Amino acid sequence: MAVAKQKMLALNGDEAVAYAVKQSDVDVVAAYPITPQTIIVERFSEYVADGEVDTEFVCVESEHSALTACLTAAATGARAFTATASAGLALMHEILYVTSGCRAPVVMAIVNRALSAPLNIHCDHSDSMVERDCSWIQIYVENSQEAYDSIIQAFKIAENQELLLPVMVGLDGFTLSHTLENVQTLPDDLVKKFVGTRKFPLVTSHEGKNVPFKLDPKKPMTIGPIDLYDYYFEHKRQQEEAMQIAPKIIQQVHKEYAKISGRRYGNGLIEPYHLEDAEMAIVCVGSTSGTVKTVVNELRSKGTKVGLLRLRTFRPLPVKEITKALENVKAVAVMDRSLSFGGHGGAVFHEIRHVLYDASKHPYVVNYIYGLGGRDTSPNLIQKIYRDLQRILETQQIEKPVQFIGLRE
Amino acid sequence: MFSEWKFAAKDIAEKPDLFTSGHRACAGCASATVLRLIMKATMGPTIVTTATGCMEVASTIYPYTSWKIPWIHTAFENAAANASGIEAALKILKKKGRIPQEQVDVIAFAGDGGTYDIGIQALSGAVERGHDFLYVLYDNEAYMNTGIQRSGGTPLGASTTTSPAGTVMPGKLEPKKPITEIIVAHNIPYAATASPYYWRDLIAKARKGIEVNGPAFLHVFAPCPRGWRSDISKSIELSCLAVETCVFPLWEAINGEYQLSAPSKAIALKPERKKPVREYLQMQGRFRHLFTPKFEKVIDEIQRITDERWQRLLKKCSMALN
Structure with missing residues (x-):
């Protein structure tokens, strides 16, 4: 298939997400506003008000109810989306586990923001990193274009019948959410065709019948029963088994999407940048990788062998890919x-x-x-990190394995 | 507002159970009876959701279930949000022609803990948004599933494991929160109280709640022998006495208009039929300490509050006697 003709729109990260949701034939959006996610909910409300979407928009009274409603909507057979940040994600914590445990393929945008206290509305990754164990796929994007692309991909990943795991797409608060960018957008019908309609795997019900996995009055099923020491453990292992096949599905969807859009982010799991012959590398997630790439270019022009590994998919962790990408590098700085x-x-x-x-x-x-609480991360800081790595290689010694950077001493 | 639904005891008896036997509710559990009766009021396709609590753990344990209809449980505080998501999905999937063009009823069950306390936010939100579902509160007046801890629905003077009657404390110090009035204040189209003793009234109200366009709230009294320290054979009798003493009057609010239901109306018309709360309290071990000289005054206080609330209800029903 040839790459589609695309329309360039000036969108900030939140608008790019809302636009992707608008195009993805989403049935139910249940959401609650929180800075810096608000624009997603506002734009989507406008689409509803103007009749541009065929979506049931449930403007709930809390994030806890937002995710709950998405979960049960998905269990009823709908394609469901929500978005949140920071405290909102923390309030959802309980339901994050219930959503993945019920194998409800909900898609959620996380506009990454610091957690209180002290109250702070700006970017860091504390909100979603603390949720890394909840059996959701986690994708972190570098820019608004990728936010748009990843949301569309996320529906197809989550709803894969072998997988049925929820997906969260993290985009950096303000840095991406509130910054205008040129975003290439696909035609509506192409996105609709790409995401398709939901299909339901057949599972054995309590009556011993093969029934589609959803709440269907004609084919009753009990979802979310109490499940104690005699079965719970096996069900948790099933979730982990799904996680283990997720890399294959993420890459497959990423590849199919590249065919229609012409855009690739590494292999969908990791994005190596000048790593082939790099002696020193930085590993990071999110928008900071854009800054790191600029510094890599500068240093490379001076002949220094530096590179970057951007982790796009953090859950599941692409173990093999990370190993392969980094094992020949001599010194690695991980930015958290x-x-x-x-x-x-x-x-x-x-x-x-x-x-x-x-x-x-x-x-x-x-x-x-x-960068905690939105502290700016300038190219100078990235250069310092590479200088530190250089010193480690020269002295063959690590002075400080863990340190803070970019704050008052 | 409602279609006339006539049913005989035979119809109810012959209608196959959708909440089936084999569940693990305790002997004498009125909540299980309540669920069974309410499921008798369903007619068409129905999806049920249940908050974490007695009826959730008793009706399912993987790989078994008592539910003959699609059923989902997610957590404790969000039964109304569960219903919101299901209802929203049904609406849009029907509009898009992805499911049959038929009415699918949605019922949410939650206990008093999941309604008065931890679930009130989700309930208030769902009612305000006007989702079309029936919310059933089965009220056994404490967190029974976790071992008899007090809730906002526990009555004054009841001894629970977190409001124990001691040498200085007479059990719970606060009266029951008027939950149904709070829900009526949301301008809900239909709200009612019911008791399993008056099973016909209960089923008819469940049917009205299902049929009404928009949210409906049904508050059902559900004695719990384990938590109330009452005889397992007396749960239905207690359900009767609670109405006869006006501890739990039966009424409906249709579009905010209060009206007494027949059993309570009979008491309003003949006040001499109203029994003293003492008769109701003395059948329950949770109030045993009140029948000692030290705490006897609490019984007077319970009687006073019961009378006061009854009078207030009569006024709301335009049946005040003076």
């Missing part, structure tokens, strides 16, 4: 925009160092905690 208090570094650092333990070669791996 969240902190696991008392836990020796941030979430991404934990994963990267952990994965490299089993690699054939062991690069030096250090951690930088940066």
Whole structure:
């Protein structure tokens, strides 16, 4: 299939998400406003008010109810979407597990924002990193274009009949959500065709019949029963087995999407940037990778062998791909925009160092905690990180495995 | 507003159960009876959702279920949000022609903990938004599933594990929250109270709640022998006494217009029929400590509050006696 003719629109990240949802033939949107996610809900409300979407918009009284309504709508057979940030995601915490446990393929945009206290509305990844264990697929995007593309892909990933896992797409608050960007958009009918309509796998009901996995009065099924020590464990393993096949499905959807859009983000799981011969690399997620790429270009022009590994998919963790991408690098700096208090570094650092333990070669791996509460991360800071890596290679010594960067000393 | 629905006891007895036996509710559990009776009021395709609580854990344990209709449970505080999502999905899927063009009724069940306390936000939101569903509160007057802790629905003087009667405390210090009036204040099209003793009234009200266009709220009294320390054979008798003492009067509010239901109306017309609360309280171990000289005054206070609330209800029903 040839790449479609696309329309360039000036959209901020939130608008790009709302536009993607508008095109994806979503049946139910249940959402509650929170900065910096509000624009998504506002734009979508406008689409509803102007009759531009065939969607039931449920303007709920809390994020807890937003996700609950999406969960039960999805269980009833609908395509469901919600969006939140920070405290809203924290309020959903309980239902995040229930959604994945009920295998409800809900798609959610997370406009990443710091958690209170102190109250802060700006970007960091504390809100979604703390939810990394809840059996949702997590994709973090670099720019608004990718936010648009990833939301469309997310429906197709989540609803895959083998998978049936919810997907959250993280975009950096304000940096992406409130910043205008040129976004290439696909024609409506093409997106609609790409996402298709929901299909339901047949499962064995309590009556021993093969029935479609949804709440259907003609084919009754009990969803969400109490499930104790005699079965719960197997059900949790099933979720993990689904997670294990997710990389294949994410890559497949990413590839199909590339065919119609011409856009690729690495292989859909990771995006290596000048890593082939790199001696030093930064690993990060989200919009900061844009800044890192600029610095890599500068340093490369001066002959320094530096590179970047952007993790696009953080859950499931692309273990093989990370190992392959980093095992020949000599020094790695992992940048974390969240902190696991008392836990020796941030979430991404934990994963990267952990994965490299089993690699054939062991690069030096250090951690930088940066940008909490929206603190700006300038190219100077990125240059400093590469200089630090250079020193580690020269001295063959790590002075500080975990440190903060870009704050008052 | 409602189609005339005539049914005989035989019709109800012969209608196959949608909430079936084999569940694990305790002996004498009135809540299970309530669910069974309400499911008798369904006619067409129906989806049920249940909050975490007694009836959720008793009616399902994987791989078993008592439900003959599609059923979903997600959490404790969100039964009304569950119903909101189901109803929204049904509406749009029907509009898009992806499911049959027929009315599918949605019923949410929750206990008093899941309604008076932790679930009131989701309930208030769903009612305000006007989703078309019937919300049934089965009120056994405490968190029974977790072992008899007090809720906003626990009456004054009841001993629970978190409001125990002690040497200085006479059980719960606060009276029951007027939950149904709170829901009526949302301008809900239909709200009612019911008791399993008056099973015909209960089923008819459930039917009205299902048929009404928009949200409906049904508050059903449900004695719990384990939590009330009452005889397992007395649950239905207690359901009768609660009405006869006006501890739990039966009424409806149709578009905000209050009216007494027949059993309570009979008491309003012949006040001498109203029994003292003492008769109701003395059948329950949770009030045993009140029948001691130290806490006897609490019985007077319960009687006073019951009378006061009854008078207020009569006024709302334009049946005040003076």
